[in-house]
Amino acid sequence: MFIPKQQIQSNKLVFNALSQNALKCDLLVKEMFCQNDENAFQTFKNRVLNQNESDVQIFTEFLQKEVQNETKKGPSRTKQMVEFLNKMDFKATEMLDFCCGDGTTTLDEAKALNIEQTTTGIDQLEQKLPFKYIKADLNTAQELDVQPHSLVTIKGAFHHVNNKENALRLMKKYLQKNGLILFYDFLLEDEADVINADLFHAKNFVMQKWPGQITPEEFTKNFFTEYVSRELLEQMLNKQGLAIVQVQKVNTLNMHWIAIKEL
Numbered sequence: 001m002f003i004p005k006q007q008i009q010s011n012k013l014v015f016n017a018l019s020q021n022a023l024k025c026d027l028l029v030k031e032m033f034c035q036n037d038e039n040a041f042q043t044f045k046n047r048v049l050n051q052n053e054s055d056v057q058i059f060t061e062f063l064q065k066e067v068q069n070e071t072k073k074g075p076s077r078t079k080q081m082v083e084f085l086n087k088m089d090f091k092a093t094e095m096l097d098f099c100c101g102d103g104t105t106t107l108d109e110a111k112a113l114n115i116e117q118t119t120t121g122i123d124q125l126e127q128k129l130p131f132k133y134i135k136a137d138l139n140t141a142q143e144l145d146v147q148p149h150s151l152v153t154i155k156g157a158f159h160h161v162n163n164k165e166n167a168l169r170l171m172k173k174y175l176q177k178n179g180l181i182l183f184y185d186f187l188l189e190d191e192a193d194v195i196n197a198d199l200f201h202a203k204n205f206v207m208q209k210w211p212g213q214i215t216p217e218e219f220t221k222n223f224f225t226e227y228v229s230r231e232l233l234e235q236m237l238n239k240q241g242l243a244i245v246q247v248q249k250v251n252t253l254n255m256h257w258i259a260i261k262e263l
Contacts, residue, residue: 077155077184078108084248084257085113085151090180092151094118098138098171099157103129113151120146139163141170148176155184156255159197159227168240172262181242183258184250188227193254197227200253233258 075083085092092113100106100121107130110119120132122144127133136144139162152171154161161167171181186197228236230247237243237260246259 077105078112080250080257081109081155081182081184082112084246084259085180085182088180088246088259090151090259092180094149094176095120095151095153096146096149096174097121098152098154098167099123099161100129100133101125102127103131103133105155107131109153118149120149122146138167138170140166144170144174146174148174148179150176150179151182152179153182153184155182158183158185159225162224162226164226164228164236165239168236168242172240172242175262177262179261181260183260184255185258186227186254187230187233187247187256187258188254189229194227196253198225201225238263 092115095106095110095113095115095118097106097109097119100123102125103121106119106121107116110116110131116131120134121129122134122136122138124135124137126135132146134144134146152175154167154171158164158167175181186193188194188197230244234244241263242260243263244258245261246257248257250256
């Protein structure tokens with residue numbers, strides 16, 4: 001099943017819970033969501049709306065988990081990726097990274113895999129990167145100016161892709177025979193999972209990356225988010241002649257490393 005935000009209005013719930021709980025957990029919210037920025041915190045507190053106790057409890061539990069995560073730093077995502085591929089005894093000779101963003105993480109991963117010279121990034125941004133880069137929209141692109149790669153990745157972005165069917169088609173099209181598609185993304189099963197995932201986005205984007213530059217309403221309007229369960233992802237992959245071969249859960253937010261191969 002799809003677990004779209006619009007079904008349960010989780011974005012509104014998230015920001016209401018954030019605002020209400022700011023009055024109850026000032027220190028935590030100020031430190032974790034506002035990065036100790038007093039102006040951002042005061043603006044945040046002014047967004048108080050009526051909210052029921054169950055939503056506030058969800059947010060409180062999320063904060064508690066985040067505090068635990070902050071005190072127990074795990075391995076970096078790059079290290080996780082390398083370890084996951086090593087466990088599968090998979091050796092990449094090239095990497096095609098969909099939704100590579102500014103390329104920082106892609107380059108870090110390419111160096112760790114010793115494939116900097118054979119890595120290609122794809123995104124919608126107009127930019128120059130220290131490896132081959134192709135500007136393309138996964139929702140509409142039919143062809144890409146690239147050869148098949150042994151490793152095709154999409155990390156932390158599949159839930160923001162609108163046309164998931166087209167994205168999967170492209171990934172398979174540019175995957176070498178016996179190659180591997182690697183996802184790093186949410187696999188969610190219920191409303192509580194969705195709320196936690198949206199809280200994560202609220203923390204990362206609204207309160208940390210762009211404090212004061214984007215409102216909850218703008219975030220809800222401009223950032224397409226549609227999560228999938230494992231069952232739905234398997235159905236989508238099957239239609240493309242693909243299948244999950246290995247999964248590893250990473251954290252309490254239900255982020256997973258997902259290895260996929262052709263049937």
